[in-house]
Amino acid sequence: MPADLHGLELTTDSDDAAAAYGDCVRAYLGFKLDTGEHLKRTFAADGEMPMALITRGYFFHLFCLPGLEAKAVQSREQAEAAIAQRGATKREKWHLAALAAWNRGDMAAATDQWERILLEYPRDVLALRLSHYSHFYLHGGAAMRQSVGRIMHAWDEGVPDYGYVLGVCAFANEEAGDYAAAEAAGRRAVEINPGDIWATHAVAHVLEMQGRQREGIDWLDGLCGEWGDINNFRFHTWWHKAMYHLELGQHDAVLALYDGEYRAEPTEDYLDVTNATAMLWRLEYLGVDIGERWRELADVAERHSQDAILAFADAHYMMALAKDGRDAAAAQMLAALEQASTGQGSQAKVLAEVGLPVCRATLALAKGDDGSAADLLLPLRDRIWRLGGSHAQRDVWAQMLCRSVMGAGRNQEARALLAQRTAEKPNSPISWRWYAEALAACGDGAAAAEARGRADQLLSG
Ligand SMILES: [Fe+2]
Structure with a gap:
């Protein structure tokens, strides 16, 4: 049975499939555009490799698009059939259980499975990265750091992909508030691999949180030449650069980056939309004329207004609908979110507790009802982290709270x-x-x- 670079066994007879699968996981760690190509190569060598099928299911979920949810279920069913035929290792069966949990919207149970895998297989970088992602949207920075704290003992400079693990360690520490540890880990990861955009981004977060705007601009200027083979995540990193300019009052630079980089393409990717909507919202607080830019975002938001897959994304879609005056679409979206909040999945709880009041506050603000928005946001001020995302991203709601209270004359x-x-x-x-x-x-x-x-x-x- 072949093993990957980290000694983990893969149920396949094909060394070519195992090698291509290893390339796929590494490309995923690096946010590379060719991640899907490597997965296709894997299937060309072994069309029923269990870990490849499970990983395809994970990837479908990561897009947060309703049209791909059914494909994620299909991937799990194919993996089950393959495992019934050829068997699987204990680790692969645990991954299957994680995918099954995710299929039913139970991200918390999926995360428990990945954490269970990591206790026994601390070099399972796929489980690590997915757990990192899920904690980010569900459990916050402390959980992210605790997760990393349990696996670092199995890694050192001599282990392949150590740099990517350091990048995960860096961002986890940043979200947990340990900026010194985060910056050291992130800078070392970038020394190892200047194209490691997750580590680059982790350091960018440290510089954002510490208000080191000029250093942040230099940091990203020095590394952006490495992003030619990076997927849409590069847009988010450009957004970080714009955030530094925003704080420095360089609004033309913020808009130039909007049009030239982080919203240069009218994509449907939820992270791209969150970058753009939250930046326009911030710019309007500073009195900047943002022209007609809400309209394009509201078009995208309207198409996704019934998704209700990730509350963090929904809250941003609502910003675009509210600001572009799409009252009917916003009302329909609110009704869809209310319905979704009664479900059993992990995101239903997030919606009920934080997502819905935030969306209602957003609508109130767009109507000029600062008092109602303040009443909705004030009780959430210490719980807004439950909505997921980073401290830097969630700051838009902290701004909303401050401005609504000020606007209401309180x-x-x-x-x-x-x-x-x-x-x-x-x-x-x-x-x-x-x-x-x-x-x-x-x-x-x-x-x-x-x-x-x-x-x-x-x-x-
Ligand atoms: Fe970020």
Whole structure:
């Protein structure tokens, strides 16, 4: 029985299939455009290889598209049939159980399976990467870091793909708030492989969280030449560069990157849509004219308004519908999400607890009803992480909360929230500006002037 680069046995008689499958997993770790090509090569060598069929099912789920959910189920059924014929290792059967859980929308149970695999097979990079993904949307940074903490003992510089594992370690630590550990791991991974976009992105997050905008721009400028063979994830990394420019008040650069990079193509990929919608929302808070850009996003959002696969994506689709005044589509979407929130899957709970109130607040904001939005968002302020995504991505909802409270004239609450924000983001000029606004509204002119001074000082670099 062939084994992969990490010593894990694969149920196939074909060494070619095992080799192509290894290329596929490595390409997946690297967000490479040719990931699917390697999977096709695998099937050309062995059309019924269990791990290849299971992996295809995982990949279908990762797109978060309703049309591919049935194909993910089909892949699992084919894997079951193949395993009934030729058998499978214990590890492969656990992967099958993970896919079956995901098929029924139980991402938490799927994650439990991957974590079970990792206890015994800490070099199963596929289980590691999928668990990393699932924790990201379901359990938050602490779980991501705990997951990585259980496998690093099995990895060192001499093990193939160590760099990719360091990249996972870096992002997990960043989301858990250990920026020093995250930056060290991420920078080492990029030294090993400058094309490792996940590690590049992990360091970009550290620089975002610490308000090191100018360093962030230089970091990504120095590495973007490596992204020629990267899939849509490169758009998200360009979005990070735009986030630095946004904080520095360089709005033309944000829009140039919007049109030239992270929304240069009108794709349907949910992450691409979240990048664009959340950036337009932020730009409008800063009074930037974003032209007709909502319309194209609202078209995409309308097509996905009934998906209800990932609450994080749904919350962004709602932004586009609300801002483009698609009242009927927004109402239909809300009804679909209410229905979905009564389901049994992991995302149903996320929708019920956080997704729905966030969507309702989004609609209220677009109608100018700041008070209602504030009432909806205020109780969620410490639970918004349940919606999934990164700290940097979720900050759009922290901004919504601050601006809705300010818009409703609730000055004391605004001062408190912005005091918290500037304490957490002392290098954020936007936060100091808003804090100054809130302090002035509370009648504290001296403190407002000091806050404005902090913003000016940061912008003058
Ligand atoms: Fe990110």
